[in-house]
Amino acid sequence: MDRLVEAEVRAAIARTPAVVVVSGAAGMGKSTLVARVVASAPHAVRVVVDCRALPDEPFVVVRELVRLLPTSGADVVAAIEAARGRADYRTCAALRDLLTAAGPAVLVVVDDVDRADRTSREVLRCCASRPPDGTALLVTHSAGHPRWGSPGVTHRFDLGPLTPEEIGVAGDRGAEVHRLTGGVPLFVAAVLAHVRPEDGEPGGALSAKGIPEELRVFAEERLRGVGARRLVAAAALLRGAFPADVPAEMCGMxxxxxxxxxxxxxxxxxxxxxxxxxxxxxxxxxxxxxAATLSATDRRRGHAAAARVLERRGGAVRELVHHCRAAGDVVGMARHAERAADRAVRSDDPETAVDLLRTVLREPALPRRTRASLAGRLGRLALGSLAYGETLHLLHEIVSDDLLPDGVRGELRLHLGLLLGNQAGDGEAQRAQLKTAIRELRRRPLLAARAMSALAVPYWGSERVDEHLGWLAAAERTVPARGDPALLMAVRVNRASVLLELGDPRGWDAVAALPAAATPGERQELARGFVNFTDAATSSGHYRAAAECHARAEELGAGPSYLRHMSTSHGLRLALATGRWSGLDHAAREHLVRTAGAPFAAAGASLVLAQLAVARGEWAEAEEYLRAPGLRWASGWCAPAVVAAAATRVRLALARERPDEAGEELARALDVVRHKGVWAWATELVDAGVQALLPDAEAAARLLAEFTADVTARDCPFAHATIPGCRAAIAATHARFTEAAALFTQSAELLAALPRPYERARAVESAARARLAAGQDAVAEVTEAGRTFTALGATWDAARCDHLAREHGGSTGPRPGRRGYGAQLSPREREVARLMALGRTNREIAEVLFLSPRTVERHAARVLHKLGVTTRDQLEPR
Known part of the structure; x- marks a missing residue:
C-alpha cells in the first residue's frame, strides 16, 4: 500500500468537515488503508460500516450507521419509516443532526459504498453535500469516483496497481509475479506468501501447490452475484482471451x-x-x-471438455497439451505433443516443441514406451535448440531406465551424446555416451552409423586424428543402403564435413555428391551440413566457397535455433577474414546478446571481437573477449576457432611486449595441435608462432617445417599463402632482406587471391620493411598497407605504418591540400577519443598510436573541446 496516500488521507480527515473518497478496484488495498487510518485516527467517535456484510434492503446501511453511533437515532428511524422505502430530505436532515449531536469529532467510514443499497447511498450523498462541523466521512468505492461532497471539503484518492519495481522482487521472477497479479496488492501479497523462490516459476508453482485460500475466498465473493456460475468457472479454465462460444460449447449452453x-x-x-x-x-x-472454486472432479471434466472443443476448432497445441494434462489424459497429451514435434520439424522452429515435450515428459503417469518415444523426438529437436540444460537432465534420467530395450536406449543415448558435445561443449562426455550408444544400437545399423559419424568429427575429444578417421571408415562400412532419409543425409553430411575440416582434397567432391533434400528432416541435416562447410571453408581459405555455403545454409533455413546461431557465428568469422569489417563489431556484440548462455554458439562472435580489438590496439578488451568459454581448450573441445583464439593470444602478448607470455600460450596450443594431429587448423597459430620464436630462428624454422610437411598435400589455400610469409620472417632474421621481401610479396599476392585483405596488408608492410632494411625505397608500399588498414578500421596497424612512413619521409594519412575538419573530429582525433572513452591514459594511447604523450595530450584537449565535455568520463565509446 502507498504510504504517501495513507498519510494524505490522515491529513484530509483531520481537517473537518471533510468528505474523503478512496477509489480502486477490488484488491487494491482500500479496506487495509481504512483499517490503518481508523486505528490511529484522533476522532472521539469512530464508526465503520462494511457494506459487503449487509443485505440489499432499503436504508440498511443508514440503519447500521445509526445503530453504531453513541447517541439516539430515533429521529432518523422515524424519518426512514415515514419515507416508505424512498430516500427523502427529512431522512438526510435527521442523519446530519444525529452526526452533529455525536460530535465534536466524528469519523464515519463506509467501506465499499458501491455495494450499499440505493436509498442509503442517496442519503449519504445528501449528507456529504453539507457535512456537519467536526465530522469526517470516509468512503471507499470500487468503480470510479462517486460525485459526492462539495468543493473545499471533498478529497479524492485513487489506489492503483503496484509497478514491477514496487513489488520488490527482482528479475524475471518479479516480472512474472507482476504479470500474474496485475500488480493488485492483495494478489501480490497472497502469491508471494504462498510461492517461495525455491518453488520455481510462480505460475507453474501456483498450478502445482494450488491457489492461496484468500484468493479462492476473493473469487467466491466475486462470483456470489453472478448468474451462470458454472459457465464462468468453466471459462476460467481457458488461458488467455476466449470467445463466448467456447465455454458455451463446453457447458452445452x-x-x-x-x-x-x-x-x-x-x-x-x-x-x-x-x-x-x-x-x-x-x-x-x-x-x-x-477455476479453483470448482471441485477437483469438475475441474478435470472441464479441462477434458476444453480439450475436445479446442481440438475440433484446431486450437493451439500448447493449450491442447495443457488441458489434456490437467484432465489426466496422458495419451491425448502425448498425441498432441507428437503433433507439435512434427510441426516443428516442418517449420524449422524447435523451441516451442522442445518446451512442450519437456512439459509432457515431466508427467510421471506416461507409459514407458510413450515416454521413450517422446524423449527420442525431444532429443532430435533439442539438437537445434539453445535451451538444452533441462533436456540433458531428462535424457540422463530416461536412459538410466534399465527396462528400456537396448535399441530404444541407444537412440536416446545418441541424442544425449550429441547434445553434450554440440550444445554443452563436453566432448569427453559426448564420446563416452556415443561409444556406449553404438553397442546398444548393434541391431539398428543406421543409427549406429550416425553415432560413428559423430565420433569421426575431430572437434570433440582428445583422440588423435587417426582415431577419428577410423570411426569415419567404420561408419562407411556400417551405414545401410536404405533407411531413414534424414539419418542417411546426416551420415553423408558428417563425412563431407570431416574431409573438409582436415583439408582432404576429396571433401568438395563429397559435398557435391550430397543428394537434394526431399523431406524436412533431410533439409535440416543438409542445412547443418552447409553451416559446417562454411566453418571448414573459412578455416582452410576457400572464401568464395565459404560464402556460397553460407548462402546455401541461409536458403535452406536453419530456423531461429542453435543451428541458425552457429550459421551467424560462422558468417561473422567469414566477414572478418574477407575484410568486410564495417559494422562487424556491432553485429558480433548483438550475436553475443542473442546467444547468452550458449557459449559454443557465441564463440565465433567472441573471436571476431577479440581480433578486431587487437587490430585497434584495444588490449584489455581483446583479453576479455578471449576469455569466452568457447575459445578455451576444455572438456575435449578442440576446433578451428579455439586454435585461432590461441593464435590471437600469442599476437596480443607480442603486441604488449610480453614474449614469455606469448611463448607459454604457444607451447600449450602446439601441444594440443601436435597431439591431435590436425595442422590444417593451425595456420594463424603457426604464423603467430614463427613471430614469437624468431629470437631462436632455428626453433621457428623447425615449427614451420613441421607445419609445411603436413599441409603441403592438403587443400588449405590459407596455409599455402601463409608459408612464404613465415619463410620471409625467418630470412629477415638472418639479414637476407632481399629474399625476405620477395617471399613477403609472394605471400601478399597469394593472400590477395583468396582474399584476406588484412593479412595481405600485413605482408605488404613486412615486404616494405625488408626493402627498407635492404636500403631500397619502399614508402609507397608502407603507404598502401597503411591505407588498407585505415579502410578496414585496424587503428593500431595503420598507426604503426604511419609511424614507419614518417620515419622515411612519407605519410599514410590524408593527401596534401585537404581542408581542415573545423568543429568535427579529425580521423586521428576520433582514434584518440575512442581510446579515451575506453579509459586509456595518454601514455597508453601514445603507445597504441605510435605518438608522443605530448601529441596525445594536444589531441585529447581538442577532443574534449569539440565534443563540449569537460572530463573523459563523459565520453562514450564509439
Whole structure:
C-alpha cells in the first residue's frame, strides 16, 4: 500500500468537515488503508460500516450507521419509516443532526459504498453535500469516483496497481509475479506468501501447490452475484482471451445466453470484455482463483471438455497439451505433443516443441514406451535448440531406465551424446555416451552409423586424428543402403564435413555428391551440413566457397535455433577474414546478446571481437573477449576457432611486449595441435608462432617445417599463402632482406587471391620493411598497407605504418591540400577519443598510436573541446 496516500488521507480527515473518497478496484488495498487510518485516527467517535456484510434492503446501511453511533437515532428511524422505502430530505436532515449531536469529532467510514443499497447511498450523498462541523466521512468505492461532497471539503484518492519495481522482487521472477497479479496488492501479497523462490516459476508453482485460500475466498465473493456460475468457472479454465462460444460449447449452453452471462460477470468485475468481442480474466491469477472454486472432479471434466472443443476448432497445441494434462489424459497429451514435434520439424522452429515435450515428459503417469518415444523426438529437436540444460537432465534420467530395450536406449543415448558435445561443449562426455550408444544400437545399423559419424568429427575429444578417421571408415562400412532419409543425409553430411575440416582434397567432391533434400528432416541435416562447410571453408581459405555455403545454409533455413546461431557465428568469422569489417563489431556484440548462455554458439562472435580489438590496439578488451568459454581448450573441445583464439593470444602478448607470455600460450596450443594431429587448423597459430620464436630462428624454422610437411598435400589455400610469409620472417632474421621481401610479396599476392585483405596488408608492410632494411625505397608500399588498414578500421596497424612512413619521409594519412575538419573530429582525433572513452591514459594511447604523450595530450584537449565535455568520463565509446 502507498504510504504517501495513507498519510494524505490522515491529513484530509483531520481537517473537518471533510468528505474523503478512496477509489480502486477490488484488491487494491482500500479496506487495509481504512483499517490503518481508523486505528490511529484522533476522532472521539469512530464508526465503520462494511457494506459487503449487509443485505440489499432499503436504508440498511443508514440503519447500521445509526445503530453504531453513541447517541439516539430515533429521529432518523422515524424519518426512514415515514419515507416508505424512498430516500427523502427529512431522512438526510435527521442523519446530519444525529452526526452533529455525536460530535465534536466524528469519523464515519463506509467501506465499499458501491455495494450499499440505493436509498442509503442517496442519503449519504445528501449528507456529504453539507457535512456537519467536526465530522469526517470516509468512503471507499470500487468503480470510479462517486460525485459526492462539495468543493473545499471533498478529497479524492485513487489506489492503483503496484509497478514491477514496487513489488520488490527482482528479475524475471518479479516480472512474472507482476504479470500474474496485475500488480493488485492483495494478489501480490497472497502469491508471494504462498510461492517461495525455491518453488520455481510462480505460475507453474501456483498450478502445482494450488491457489492461496484468500484468493479462492476473493473469487467466491466475486462470483456470489453472478448468474451462470458454472459457465464462468468453466471459462476460467481457458488461458488467455476466449470467445463466448467456447465455454458455451463446453457447458452445452446456447451461445447468446453464454455471452449475456459473461457480460454480467464482466459487470461484476469477475472478467473483462474486450473490444473484439472476446473475454479474458485479468489478471491471470483471478482466472486461476475462479477455476479453483470448482471441485477437483469438475475441474478435470472441464479441462477434458476444453480439450475436445479446442481440438475440433484446431486450437493451439500448447493449450491442447495443457488441458489434456490437467484432465489426466496422458495419451491425448502425448498425441498432441507428437503433433507439435512434427510441426516443428516442418517449420524449422524447435523451441516451442522442445518446451512442450519437456512439459509432457515431466508427467510421471506416461507409459514407458510413450515416454521413450517422446524423449527420442525431444532429443532430435533439442539438437537445434539453445535451451538444452533441462533436456540433458531428462535424457540422463530416461536412459538410466534399465527396462528400456537396448535399441530404444541407444537412440536416446545418441541424442544425449550429441547434445553434450554440440550444445554443452563436453566432448569427453559426448564420446563416452556415443561409444556406449553404438553397442546398444548393434541391431539398428543406421543409427549406429550416425553415432560413428559423430565420433569421426575431430572437434570433440582428445583422440588423435587417426582415431577419428577410423570411426569415419567404420561408419562407411556400417551405414545401410536404405533407411531413414534424414539419418542417411546426416551420415553423408558428417563425412563431407570431416574431409573438409582436415583439408582432404576429396571433401568438395563429397559435398557435391550430397543428394537434394526431399523431406524436412533431410533439409535440416543438409542445412547443418552447409553451416559446417562454411566453418571448414573459412578455416582452410576457400572464401568464395565459404560464402556460397553460407548462402546455401541461409536458403535452406536453419530456423531461429542453435543451428541458425552457429550459421551467424560462422558468417561473422567469414566477414572478418574477407575484410568486410564495417559494422562487424556491432553485429558480433548483438550475436553475443542473442546467444547468452550458449557459449559454443557465441564463440565465433567472441573471436571476431577479440581480433578486431587487437587490430585497434584495444588490449584489455581483446583479453576479455578471449576469455569466452568457447575459445578455451576444455572438456575435449578442440576446433578451428579455439586454435585461432590461441593464435590471437600469442599476437596480443607480442603486441604488449610480453614474449614469455606469448611463448607459454604457444607451447600449450602446439601441444594440443601436435597431439591431435590436425595442422590444417593451425595456420594463424603457426604464423603467430614463427613471430614469437624468431629470437631462436632455428626453433621457428623447425615449427614451420613441421607445419609445411603436413599441409603441403592438403587443400588449405590459407596455409599455402601463409608459408612464404613465415619463410620471409625467418630470412629477415638472418639479414637476407632481399629474399625476405620477395617471399613477403609472394605471400601478399597469394593472400590477395583468396582474399584476406588484412593479412595481405600485413605482408605488404613486412615486404616494405625488408626493402627498407635492404636500403631500397619502399614508402609507397608502407603507404598502401597503411591505407588498407585505415579502410578496414585496424587503428593500431595503420598507426604503426604511419609511424614507419614518417620515419622515411612519407605519410599514410590524408593527401596534401585537404581542408581542415573545423568543429568535427579529425580521423586521428576520433582514434584518440575512442581510446579515451575506453579509459586509456595518454601514455597508453601514445603507445597504441605510435605518438608522443605530448601529441596525445594536444589531441585529447581538442577532443574534449569539440565534443563540449569537460572530463573523459563523459565520453562514450564509439
Amino acid at each position: 446456447a451461445v447468446d445466453k453464454a455471452e449475456a452471462a459473461l457480460l454480467r460477470a464482466a459487470d461484476q468485475g469477475v472478467l473483462v470484455a474486450l473490444e473484439d468481442g472476446t473475454f479474458e480474466f485479468r489478471p491471470p491469477v483471478l482466472g486461476l482463483a475462479v
